[in-house]
Amino acid sequence: QVTLKESGPVLVKPTETLTLTCTVSGFSLSNARMGVSWIRQPPGKALEWLAHIFSNDEKSYSTSLKSRLTISKDTSKSQVVLTMTNMDPVDTATYYCARIVTFRNWFDPWGQGTLVTVSS
Amino acid sequence: QSALTQPASVSGSPGQSITISCTGTSSDVGGYNYVSWYQQHPGKAPKLMIYDVSNRPSGVSNRFSGSKSGNTASLTISGLQAEDEADYYCSSYTSSSYVFGTGTKVTVL
Numbered sequence: 077q078v079t080l081k082e083s084g085p086v087l088v089k090p091t092e093t094l095t096l097t098c099t100v101s102g103f104s105l106s107n108a109r110m111g112v113s114w115i116r117q118p119p120g121k122a123l124e125w126l127a128h129i130f131s132n133d134e135k136s137y138s139t140s141l142k143s144r145l146t147i148s149k150d151t152s153k154s155q156v157v158l159t160m161t162n163m164d165p166v167d168t169a170t171y172y173c174a175r176i177v178t179f180r181n182w183f184d185p186w187g188q189g190t191l192v193t194v195s196s
Numbered sequence: 197q198s199a200l201t202q203p204a205s206v207s208g209s210p211g212q213s214i215t216i217s218c219t220g221t222s223s224d225v226g227g228y229n230y231v232s233w234y235q236q237h238p239g240k241a242p243k244l245m246i247y248d249v250s251n252r253p254s255g256v257s258n259r260f261s262g263s264k265s266g267n268t269a270s271l272t273i274s275g276l277q278a279e280d281e282a283d284y285y286c287s288s289y290t291s292s293s294y295v296f297g298t299g300t301k302v303t304v305l
Binding site for chain 1: 197199228230232234241242243244247248253285287289292293294295296297298299
């Protein structure tokens with residue numbers, strides 16, 4: 077059974093850097109074509125794709141947030157880490173990670189999500 | 197990358213069919229057959245319902261179907277049931293990245 081679980085701080089202050097971890101099970105980040113995407117959803121609003129990383133270390137970022145995002149993986153720990161710099165209250169959202177597979181352009185399954193609030 | 201456009205809300209009575217549209221551009225929806233649809237119940241994570249425009253994952257009811265014409269994709273729910281009441285989002289691949297729709301709230305009357 078494939079599962080993903082997000083972890084990280086519940087509250088961050090404006091201008092701080094957010095670090096989120098996605099721990100996966102049921103598949104290996106070293107398996108060819110496997111990848112993880114990060115997607116966020118502000119309260120009451122729509123989903124927004126942020127970034128993805130594949131087993132071959134190929135990465136892609138949202139054009140609008142590229143300067144603030146860094147995605148990386150630790151295959152031995154089955155973890156994908158997303159950092160977002162210079163956090164602002166508008167970044168308050170539930171952050172999800174989801175599995176993605178090369179040449180399969182959909183997200184399945186998703187983690188439960190983690191709510192991050194940006195406030196001083 | 198601008199969000200794909202969906203109607204804010206769609207409603208129907210039990211047993212009826214409804215269709216949700218998802219309008220993009222030739223750079224996303226119109227340019228690739230990589231549209232997917234997600235169902236999200238309140239407080240829950242999204243669930244994949246349709247991939248590659250019209251394919252249903254194993255376990256998803258055949259009451260859900262997808263199609264595409266030009267820059268607009270559609271999700272149809274037939275035989276509407278109370279459990280179908282949720283938010284629905286489309287997504288499209290677009291040149292090494294992805295874009296989601298604005299979301300549609302489906303209400304079962």
